[in-house]
Amino acid sequence: MDKREVRFPEILFDLKLFFKVSIPFIDIHTHHPVNSEEIVSVPSLFLQDVDSKNDIIGPFSTAIHPWHAASFSRGQVRSMLESVIKQPGLIAIGETGLDKVCSADFQQQKLLFELHLEFAENHRKPLIIHAVKSWNELILHLKHSKVPFIFHGYSGGIELTKQLIDLGCYFSVGMSVLKMTPRFHSAFQIIPITSLFFETDNSSGNIEEIYQEVSKIADIPLDRLKIQIKENFENLFTNIELE
Numbered sequence: 001m002d003k004r005e006v007r008f009p010e011i012l013f014d015l016k017l018f019f020k021v022s023i024p025f026i027d028i029h030t031h032h033p034v035n036s037e038e039i040v041s042v043p044s045l046f047l048q049d050v051d052s053k054n055d056i057i058g059p060f061s062t063a064i065h066p067w068h069a070a071s072f073s074r075g076q077v078r079s080m081l082e083s084v085i086k087q088p089g090l091i092a093i094g095e096t097g098l099d100k101v102c103s104a105d106f107q108q109q110k111l112l113f114e115l116h117l118e119f120a121e122n123h124r125k126p127l128i129i130h131a132v133k134s135w136n137e138l139i140l141h142l143k144h145s146k147v148p149f150i151f152h153g154y155s156g157g158i159e160l161t162k163q164l165i166d167l168g169c170y171f172s173v174g175m176s177v178l179k180m181t182p183r184f185h186s187a188f189q190i191i192p193i194t195s196l197f198f199e200t201d202n203s204s205g206n207i208e209e210i211y212q213e214v215s216k217i218a219d220i221p222l223d224r225l226k227i228q229i230k231e232n233f234e235n236l237f238t239n240i241e242l243e
């Protein structure tokens with residue numbers, strides 16, 4: 001899928017309203033959002049915990065996590081997604097995905113993942129994807145998807161990374177950059193900087209550390225890196241004029 005074909009006409013609110021400084025650090029996927037003027041955190045909320053009657057302040061993503069897939073029927077998830085989908089701060093559907101290592105039934109994970117994908121496409125929202133040993137299945141979906149995929153907690157090898165780059169997806173990298181394996185290090189070098197995001201996920205680490213480390217690894221000044229990631233964020237979530 002060509003990223004330039006994607007349009008998000010429903011995302012009409014201005015994300016800059018959430019930027020208290022003009023060039024913040026952006027944490028695109030966290031379960032522990034921090035309250036700091038310098039940081040824009042995008043919390044990843046479990047769909048079953050979202051109170052759809054109250055507006056959530058700030059950008060967020062939500063979905064049934066693949067680990068919880070066995071606890072909810074398709075019908076339940078459909079009605080939960082329907083009641084949250086119009087929340088103005090909902091910028092992405094996730095984290096959703098497929099996980100062959102967790103105990104949740106894989107067929108049920110697939111059913112729910114396909115439902116999330118359907119909502120994402122109908123409402124033009126990117127997906128934040130949790131992928132564990134399920135690349136073949138996810139790549140099949142990615143090939144036909146009308147919305148971008150952001151692979152979160154990404155630390156794949158070079159062949160997989162090449163394949164995903166060709167399919168126009170985004171990569172969100174987290175604390176693994178602080179202890180980079182040689183395998184991920186060579187893959188990281190080929191990720192286009194325009195397809196990159198950073199996240200703290202479930203860790204208690206801070207997002208500035210990840211920016212600083214990437215600034216060193218990629219040999220790009222921190223200020224320049226912050227501008228680039230902000231541009232990536234705006235291009236993906238707010239650029240409604242892309243044709």
Ligand SMILES: [Zn+2]
Nearest residue numbers: 044095201202
């Ligand atoms: Zn997560």
